[in-house]
Amino acid sequence: MLNQKILKTNLWFYKHKKISTLALIVLILLIGLIIFKLFSNVEVTINSSWFGVIGAVIGALVGGMVTLFASVYVHNNQLKAKSAVHRKNTIYKPLYDELMENKILLDNENPYPRYISFREAPQTLIGHPQYTVWERIKKDSRYLQVPTFLTSKFECFYESINNYRKSLDKAANDVQIQINEILQNEYQTECTIQNLGESVINKIMVKNEKIMDSYVDMYALNPRIEISQEDVKQLNEKIVLQCWELESVKELYKNKNKWMASQGDLVETLKDLILYINLKYEKQSGKYY
Incomplete structure (x- = not known):
């Protein structure tokens, strides 16, 4: 391959x-x-009567060999084309389409997702990436048709996702501790939301300016206190600033970038495979005609 x-x-x-x-x-x-x-200066003496016989024999042999090789070549090429197009339609294209869909989601709607699915499931209110095609391919005969280098890339890709998920859990826990330390130091209170870190980690990573607004309005602080809008704004700025000093947050940022780099590499590789098959076996030039 x-x-x-x-x-x-x-x-x-x-x-x-x-x-x-x-x-x-x-x-x-x-x-x-x-x-x-090289051979133009070589003198060869052959009886002229033999030229016709030798020429006929050579012509017949060459003609027969060319016909045989041409038919074998055409047959083999047809089999290769059929196999390549089948792989494109059942392996490369579904993988490419799913990765591109997830890339758009991660770039726009949900940059630091809490959930990542590897099997088909209902989508959440805030969309999360779902990588299901590769899981299905690994369970059937299509897996045997995948090039080794592409299999290795998917292994690295899944490893990058696992590293991201581990660092997300650590960062979310550290962020929750950091926020409550800030609340305690500034206002002698703390947030009672159990999964506060998981809920706000996305906002912190994209440096959103409304991290605590809804929690203050919900009276999720114990003891309850009144905080002005201006104070909430300053509180949010301080939370972002101090949380981005945490090593776990820096590690999460690094692992997210590695995940995106691995995904981008896969997208580029699958695109090359699809284009190669289009050009070689389906004669698609990519131009309008």
């Missing part, structure tokens, strides 16, 4: 097929010219 470097090289040649073909023809002509020059 293709590895990624060969894939990139082949994809380049198929994108520039005319130039590649022309270069190959020129190379063959140059080699033929060199061979002709």
Whole structure:
């Protein structure tokens, strides 16, 4: 099967097929010219009556071999094309579509998700990424058709997700402790919400300015106190500033970027595979015509 470097090289040649073909023809002509020059000075004495016989035999042999090789080549190429297109439609395209859908969600709606699904399930109120296609592929025969380098990339991808989830739990716990320390120091109170860190970690990571607004309005502080809007604004700023000094928050930020880098690498690889099959086997140029 293709590895990624060969894939990139082949994809380049198929994108520039005319130039590649022309270069190959020129190379063959140059080699033929060199061979002709090498043998042009060699004197060979053969009875002229044999030229016709030898020519006929050579012509028949060459013609038969060319016909045989051409038929075998066409048959094998048809099988390869059918197999490649099948892999594209049942493996590469579903994976690419799902990864792109999750990329859009993570870039816009939910940058630091609390939930990540690996099986089909109802979507939550705030959308969360669902990686289900690869899980299904691993359970059936399609897995045997996946290139080794792509399997390795998915293993690294899943490892990056696991690292993100671990760092998210640690950061959420540290953030909750930090917020209550700030509330205790500033207002001699604390937040009674049990999963406060999980609820606000997303806002803290994107430096949202309304972290505690709803909790103050809900009287989720014990003891209850009245805080002005201006004080709430300053409280939010202090929470963001101090929480971003936490090592666990920095680690979460780093692991989120590694996750996105791994996902981006997979998207690019799958795109190359799809384009390669389109160009080589389906003759799709990508142009409007």
